[in-house]
Amino acid sequence: MFxxxxxxxxxxxxxxxxxxxxWIKVIERQPLKDEGIELVWHNESRGSGAMNHAIRRGExxxxxxxxxxxxxxKIEGNPGKIIGWFVKSPLVWGIHLSSLCxxxxxxxxxxxxxxxxxxxxxxxxxxxxxxxxxGWDPKSLQFEEIGNLDGAKKSFESPEPKIFLWExxxxxxxxxxxxxxxxxxxxxxxxxxxxxxxxxxxxxHADVLKKIRDxxxxxxxxxxxxxxxxxxxxxxxxxxxxxxxxxxxxxxxAENNNIGAEELQKVIETLQNLQIIKxxxxxxxxxxDEALVxxxxxxxx
Numbered sequence: 001m002f003x004x005x006x007x008x009x010x011x012x013x014x015x016x017x018x019x020x021x022x023w024i025k026v027i028e029r030q031p032l033k034d035e036g037i038e039l040v041w042h043n044e045s046r047g048s049g050a051m052n053h054a055i056r057r058g059e060x061x062x063x064x065x066x067x068x069x070x071x072x073x074k075i076e077g078n079p080g081k082i083i084g085w086f087v088k089s090p091l092v093w094g095i096h097l098s099s100l101c102x103x104x105x106x107x108x109x110x111x112x113x114x115x116x117x118x119x120x121x122x123x124x125x126x127x128x129x130x131x132x133x134x135g136w137d138p139k140s141l142q143f144e145e146i147g148n149l150d151g152a153k154k155s156f157e158s159p160e161p162k163i164f165l166w167e168x169x170x171x172x173x174x175x176x177x178x179x180x181x182x183x184x185x186x187x188x189x190x191x192x193x194x195x196x197x198x199x200x201x202x203x204x205h206a207d208v209l210k211k212i213r214d215x216x217x218x219x220x221x222x223x224x225x226x227x228x229x230x231x232x233x234x235x236x237x238x239x240x241x242x243x244x245x246x247x248x249x250x251x252x253x254a255e256n257n258n259i260g261a262e263e264l265q266k267v268i269e270t271l272q273n274l275q276i277i278k279x280x281x282x283x284x285x286x287x288x289d290e291a292l293v294x295x296x297x298x299x300x301x
């Protein structure tokens with residue numbers, strides 16, 4: 001048996017949200033302890049932009065990153081690679097305003113300001129998808145960096161009509177408390193979270209990353225058959241059980257290492273159409289570690 005000081009640490013980073021509960025449960029067990037490997041979880045409240053930065057710098061071995069955010073960052077030079085989907089279902093973003101704001105609908109807004117955690121984050125990129133849906137000129141969008149959910153709370157102390165996009169069940173307690181006002185929703189048109197490994201970690205222990213990934217896949221599938229899942233997640237994240245039950249009904253985690261090239265291509269083409277990335281030919285295989293991912297030519301049904 002290895003002593004703790006002799007153990008190799010695998011640093012895993014993700015947002016402090018209910019999607020990542022399978023990781024929390026696996027890490028609680030420390031399943032690789034007998035092999036001298038300690039799994040260490042780090043919450044990153046600033047979202048995907050900050051996690052991309054951590055992967056670039058080798059500060060994290062694994063990260064659970066929003067798909068669109070990593071695709072953009074990879075094109076811009078991130079050396080990390082996808083080793084699998086994590087959450088296969090779309091992310092439903094709540095469209096929020098301050099509860100003090102008199103605006104009641106999106107139709108009242110013409111040149112909105114968006115609160116974003118960081119440039120290149122999901123809250124930033126989804127603003128362009130919302131602008132396309134609502135017919136707003138994307139060049140007219142204004143952005144204000146607020147870091148995380150606490151930054152949004154502070155900004156929402158003012159009645160100014162600023163939009164904050166964030167996963168709707170994460171913000172639901174704040175809506176219930178009357179701090180945020182949710183006026184609409186927008187889902188991602190693709191699977192929402194990818195599992196990204198740093199270049200250094202892939203070079204040094206890809207076999208360990210594969211083992212950890214598959215353990216989490218197994219853990220996530222157990223949730224489908226557990227009667228205690230909704231209660232456990234509700235207690236851990238402070239979200240009402242009925243809201244977690246609603247969220248679970250629409251959420252699916254990955255079960256294997258299959259990724260359809262068409263799924264990645266859709267993200268690429270959408271970002272190109274929104275002029276977020278350059279409109280040049282980009283092959284989906286550059287985003288994945290093909291030793292760990294089974295990249296399929298077409299999307300699985």
